[in-house]
Amino acid sequence: MKKNVLIIGAGGVARVVAHKCAQNNDVLGEIHIASRTRSKCEEIVASVHDMGNMKQDGVLEAHALDAMDVAATVALIRKTGCQIVINVGTAFLNMSVLSACIEAGVAYIDTAIHEEPNKICETPPWYGNYEWPRKDECARAGVTAILGAGFDPGVVNAFARLAKDDYVDTITDIDIVDINAGNHGKYFSTNFDPEINFREFTGTVYSWQDSQWKENAMFEVGQEFDLPVVGKQKAYMSGHDEVHSLAKNMGSPNVRFWMGFGDHYINVFTVLKNLGLLSEQPVKTAEGLEVVPLKVVKAVLPDPSSLAPNYTGKTCIGDFVKGTKDGKPAEVFIYNVADHKEAYEEVGSQGISYTAGVPPVAAAMLVASGEWDVKTMVNVEELAPKPFLHILNQIGLPTCIRDENGDRPLDFS
Known part of the structure; x- marks a missing residue:
């Protein structure tokens, strides 16, 4: 041990x-x-x-x-x-x-x-x-x-493996859906490190489709999902870590990741990106100071840990796995629902x-x-x-x- x-x-x-x-x-x-x-x-x-x-x-x-x-x-x-x-x-x-x-x-x-x-x-x-x-x-x-x-990556990988072990003999599609239906009450904030959060969404969206890598732009491909507890939610295909290992290890020709975003987040994100404020490359100010725009944005946004006391609502994260079982079409959704308020009461976090x-x-x-x-x-x-x-x-x-x-x-x- x-x-x-x-x-x-x-x-x-x-x-x-x-x-x-x-x-x-x-x-x-x-x-x-x-x-x-x-x-x-x-x-x-x-x-x-x-x-x-x-x-x-x-x-x-x-x-x-x-x-x-x-x-x-x-x-x-x-x-x-x-x-x-x-x-x-x-x-x-x-x-x-x-x-x-x-x-x-x-x-x-x-x-x-x-x-x-x-x-x-x-x-x-x-x-x-x-x-x-x-x-x-x-x-x-x-x-x-x-x-x-x-969780994603992590628990959703275990969900995919569980589906393969117990629910679907041959997998054709793994669609991971991450929905935060909570409300933190701030004008704009990310739920974890803003620098890492924004980096996920400013580059190419890579998905594994038809057993090859496909490229899209962020917010280019959206879909509505009807989920337990949180109901119907719009999510967008995003690049994410687990797609890259599941594509290698699960034998599925299609692996995609979908994340929920509200219109307000998309609008603010788009303005920041178009202004160059989400760039990871240094720029010089008129005073000769060298700064990284993305780090400046991070510095002025709320610390994600500060959101916890007033956060309400729930998350729903899970895997839609499709394929065949005993020669017939099969589909399973394996998921977790978490509550922001309950998390805060237990450990002081959102x-x-x-x-x-x-x-x-x-x-x-x-x-x-x-x-x-x-x-x-x-x-x-x-x-x-x-x-x-x-x-x-x-x-x-x-x-x-x-x-x-x-x-x-x-x-x-």
Whole structure:
């Protein structure tokens, strides 16, 4: 068994991870949280204690760390005795933290694909640009590296694998739909790091269709979905991490990702983009200062973690999987519904952070028990889905199924 967790990052998702690790410290052992700003980590530690979320007495400590510094990260891993690292810092850190985990010989879990600050929407498949070339390195070191273990990517990958295992013999279509039907009350804000959020939507939309990569522009292709709880919602085909691994691993000729957007978000986004304010390339001001427009926009928007107290409504995220079962057409929708207010009451975060932060803790628990300690690099769909979904059901993110037999919770009996 592996014990002791190092959480890298101190944003909204890291807060959820810390609370959930604390709630399960009988399995995970000591909990450490590190970022460049130690005071942010200390605030998270205090919030865990204030909300009474430590399951049993134990270590919960804050540390200062520049996670781009591989040697410093290795030193902290060794100093704390952590055997599992959950990386929920910016996506720019992934390769540095993975390098530290390989050197230290500890398990690595992240929730999003690696990105380079000066590049957007690189050549697909995206995992092939940075992560997958290091799989042999992980295997030689006997290091478990679980990529994209948030909700999307992450839980939706497990949904696709579950559909293939139990509901559809041959898959023809995987359509992942992410709808946030909540309201944060601000004029405009993103639900997680604005820099990463906007980068998802300013480049080419890559989808896997007819067993090849297809390119579209953002907001070019829209569709209405009728979903449980949140009802009819408009969503747009978007580029997203999980499309790139599912296209490789699931054998489906069609894999698409759809995200819900309101007209107001689209209008503001379009103005910002057309003005050049979402560019990742530096520009010079009249005063001779060099600035990155996207970072300026990030600086003036609300911190996503500040949205939590007044957030209302629900999210619905799931997979429509089509194909054949026993030679007949089959379709299943596997999904989760989360509530913003309930997330805030439990861990002090809004629902988007909650859905992203709970799954890597479930993954860490499976690594700790040995069930997912595979000692190589994997995406979530390459692992047994039911143990993962079963833990998520127990710790806050239950799975439901809708098919020809009705709408019901996933049965773990």
